[in-house]
Amino acid sequence: MVVNRSQRLIAGVATYATLAVFCVLCLFPFLWMLDTALKPPAEVMSSRPTFLIAAPTLKNFAAVLLDSDFLVYFRNSLIVAGASTLFTLVVSVFASYALSRWGYQTVSRLVGGAMVVSQMIPGVLLLVPLYVLMRHLGLLSTYWALIIVYCTFMIPLVTFMLKGFFDGIPIELEEAAEIDGCSRLGFIRRILLPLSAPGILATGVFAFVAAWNEFMFGYVLINDDARRTLTPGIMIFKGSHQTDWGLLMAASVLAVVPVALGFVYLQRFLVESLSAGAVKG
């Protein structure tokens, strides 16, 4: 690059300054959440809030874990998000294999096109008919209601993400396997899945996070405390008149941290697959 030293210095300072501002902007709300969760009630309810905590305490966390339904909600979220991720992956592996290898078939174009269109249809528009449908099926306030709905919404996206990975696996491998007498299912199980394991892991995390974070359907389709998931469950901590913010923030931290840790660990794969899509789009 033909830029002189002072220009480069200015550009460098501007870049790092911008990044610093963004880091504060992105991290501060989260850090303040953590900070509040560690404060005793007197400091939470101070009109002169500070980052420093005079008497840090784990009481809020203890109260959330021991005296509330938090663990029940947490377990419900694990069950619902885990099961819908699993079903989504199973259905999507076959669908994306078909779209990747036989994309020219009429049936592939039809289903692929329908999936693209379904991406444009927002959940809130389907809220009423899905509520009525689940009521008819007697599935309201059961895990199945959420698992089925989440699967449906995630299958198109996961299918297209997986298709990208499957496209990258050379057809010669498949032909060689076929000559050696390997069946199609055998090929998928022995060769395709192991080879695209990082991609499947990343899309699985993506689906899991999406299901874990979903709010609206969890809020509407579940009315039973024993089956409530975490994101609508957290709303319970926000009382209608008085909110115990320390407690609420502790619950939020406990709900966010496991997912955030997984995400940060696996973001490399996820960013790669998102980027691949973005560059093409």
Add this chain to the structure above:
Amino acid sequence: MAALDFAASDGAAAVARPAAGRQARLRRAAALFLAPAAALMLVLVAFPLADVLWQSLHYANLVDPATSGFAGADNYRTVLEDEDFLPALWNTLTWTGLSVAGEYALGLAAALALAQPIRARAVFRGIVVVPWVIPIAIAGLNWMWLLNPDYGVLNAWLVDLGLIDHPRDWLGQVDTALLTVTLVNIWRSFPFYTISLLAALQAVPRELHEAAAIDGAGTLRRFLVITLPHLKAVSLTLVFMHIVWTAINFDFIWVMTQGGPLNASQTLPVMIYRYAMQDFDVGAACALASMSMGFMAAMFFVYFYGVRRRGGR
């Protein structure tokens, strides 16, 4: 975005067509493999979609099954004559327009900074993604705490800096509620733009910049002539997708204000929810949903035929 690409590329990844003898067998296999996905889409997307259109033309009430029968345009009239409708429509436009504009500006700024030759890019990228990982419901509650008029840290700081003379209830006042929720939405959604734009920025050939610099083009000029055109395709996709996603977002507004105070932040999705789950007027809810769907379809056609076909890529 990969999804949108698929429809346009017509299965470009398809391999050389096998001999005609295997065709029928392959067709059966394809149908078999796609059947579970297709069945789910049919039962849980296509059927409910048709159901919304059907119900919008009928009287339907969740608590009173006796009111039924063909309603014609009655449900649509109910919605259009509702005095909350026009304000909600206006709120939806404000919320969507400001959100998408703000998200794009922040997303681009962060992507440009991250695309520079910097140390520890992965760390910075990981930090910028944080807002996007926090569930909307929790992000909303967290910001309610930051903005709390009595104990919120942001109000305390604004007073200390002398920007306001007393703490304000940003979410509880008619004139600031919608704007405040919009700002929080921008905070939460811009990382998606950043990651997508960053990927596109890294695909811009360095030689172009170097050649232009040798020819005497300054930073700003190179940005306008080289960088921006390279971002055009991604940007259009991002903006159109987010117009749809933002216009129908229910979670944020419901968690933070429930559409209040005095409906000041009520958007159309909140209104759909109110009709269905509070007034139990499924017909009106479906009529409003159908109108929203019409809008969505219109956006999709503008995007697909207007932008894409006219060489948007």
